[in-house]
Amino acid sequence: MRARRAIWPGMGRNTGLRTGAALVCAIGLLLHVVAARAQTPRAPDLTLTGTLTGAAHETYTEVPFKVPAGVERITVEFAYTGKAERSVIDLGLRDPERFRGWSGGNKSSFTLAESDATPSYLPGPLKAGTWRLVLGAPNIRKAARADYVAKIWFDRKGQAFAGFSAAPLARGERWWRGDLHMHTGHSDGSCLSRRGAKVPCPVFKTAEAAVARGLDFIAITDHNATSHFEAMRELAPYFDDLLLIPGREVTTFHGHANLFGPTAFVDFQLGGARAPSLATILDQAKTAGGILSINHPGLPSGEACMGCGWTVKDTDFSRIAAIEVVNGGLAEGPLSGVAFWEARLNAGHRITAVGGSDNHDATLPPDKAPAIGVPTTVVRAPELSQAAILAAIARGHVFLDLAGTRGRLLEVHAASGGSEAQMGDALAAPAGARVRVEVHVVGVAGGSMSLAGDTGAGSSDLKLAEPDTTKTFEFTADGRASWLRVDVRGADGRLLLLGNPIYLNPVP
Numbered sequence: 001m002r003a004r005r006a007i008w009p010g011m012g013r014n015t016g017l018r019t020g021a022a023l024v025c026a027i028g029l030l031l032h033v034v035a036a037r038a039q040t041p042r043a044p045d046l047t048l049t050g051t052l053t054g055a056a057h058e059t060y061t062e063v064p065f066k067v068p069a070g071v072e073r074i075t076v077e078f079a080y081t082g083k084a085e086r087s088v089i090d091l092g093l094r095d096p097e098r099f100r101g102w103s104g105g106n107k108s109s110f111t112l113a114e115s116d117a118t119p120s121y122l123p124g125p126l127k128a129g130t131w132r133l134v135l136g137a138p139n140i141r142k143a144a145r146a147d148y149v150a151k152i153w154f155d156r157k158g159q160a161f162a163g164f165s166a167a168p169l170a171r172g173e174r175w176w177r178g179d180l181h182m183h184t185g186h187s188d189g190s191c192l193s194r195r196g197a198k199v200p201c202p203v204f205k206t207a208e209a210a211v212a213r214g215l216d217f218i219a220i221t222d223h224n225a226t227s228h229f230e231a232m233r234e235l236a237p238y239f240d241d242l243l244l245i246p247g248r249e250v251t252t253f254h255g256h257a258n259l260f261g262p263t264a265f266v267d268f269q270l271g272g273a274r275a276p277s278l279a280t281i282l283d284q285a286k287t288a289g290g291i292l293s294i295n296h297p298g299l300p301s302g303e304a305c306m307g308c309g310w311t312v313k314d315t316d317f318s319r320i321a322a323i324e325v326v327n328g329g330l331a332e333g334p335l336s337g338v339a340f341w342e343a344r345l346n347a348g349h350r351i352t353a354v355g356g357s358d359n360h361d362a363t364l365p366p367d368k369a370p371a372i373g374v375p376t377t378v379v380r381a382p383e384l385s386q387a388a389i390l391a392a393i394a395r396g397h398v399f400l401d402l403a404g405t406r407g408r409l410l411e412v413h414a415a416s417g418g419s420e421a422q423m424g425d426a427l428a429a430p431a432g433a434r435v436r437v438e439v440h441v442v443g444v445a446g447g448s449m450s451l452a453g454d455t456g457a458g459s460s461d462l463k464l465a466e467p468d469t470t471k472t473f474e475f476t477a478d479g480r481a482s483w484l485r486v487d488v489r490g491a492d493g494r495l496l497l498l499g500n501p502i503y504l505n506p507v508p
């Protein structure tokens, strides 16, 4: 939500509807840090090779190369020979107009885009024309030579941003826990300074809090901003156990939606010439390789909370990947987004339920909503990478842990006629076919599960007696397009885990 506008009576911070928001000489030293290139290898668009000899000792060599029009990101990998003879080549960059950075001998690769750049380099527009790699030679012996290779990649519009990390942070199919909605000082997120003043909260506080809560990934979603990506670029190598996903809350007068994935600019001025309809925003998001999640659709709109509910006319829900059904502490009640979401499921759409804390102060303690990680969106993916997490969200391999615990699990599988499906998947079940459902719940001893959907499935065995319980039940399919999902409540009746649907016979 747009925090500064959340001003209706009785809605304070505690409801989740908060009121605000060496000289290390380069000579002889080449640290192979941070391969900036993403993990999907692609042949470089340009390879520059050359040789520096003793004649280049203590001189600079500028190597020109052409950057074509329409490039959104430039990534350079640099290597050279002769290190055994103490040959050293330092590295820098100039664009057609100005100096863009100097990493000397401290980085063998770097990337830069309009929004973000590897530290040492400046983000900004990537003007077409003649750029120059600047090679400094602090030492090359008289008879020595150093052969260099600079591989250069140009990412153009429509090539999805693979992430701030060069490789998956971890591999292996498992559940990964994250928070998909949080604000920093790049929009209306604030916290107390070291002297106790309320200040725009720096991005690292959010990352630190997320790690402390045991999260595996976060999306930082400042309102309509892209300036936080530069901070995330700097943090990513240090937070190598926390996947940082670029996000933004596309904040319009008619609703809010998180865009996950791209760093490129996407219009948000819905209703004006720049984005006459949501389709324009969805088109741009798709081109940029992002997925869109409608935020807090259960909130009111109007003076109580301007633009908070979803009132966008002509929304094509077939293009919406996810809906934030739980915002902060709003799991149940009239402000929850569950009813809005289930109405779209009933209309035949396949849309993933996600959650987000909508945190606006990274220093909030875990028991004070909206603390980071409450709720947690738990995603089943084969590795901890931006591509894998976002793909799994789009597929619906997701459940919500509303209290943000580190260990609760909800696993649902259905099988019929030799086919199997997990949450988010489709299962073919013709009329009369038996469908077997298996539900595995961890961490909710004494609680119970409930079934939702229009399959007609039911079970009389819903109690969860043990901390690790598996329940099975069967029903006969009627052959219609329908959906089935599972929620889990604690002994006190509070909703603790919210499952995504398995879709029976979905209309393609």
Ligand SMILES: [Zn+2]
Binding pocket: 001, 002, 249, 256, 295, 296, 308
């Ligand atoms: Zn919002």
Ligand SMILES: [Zn+2]
Binding pocket: 001, 002, 181, 182, 183, 249, 358
């Ligand atoms: Zn928000």
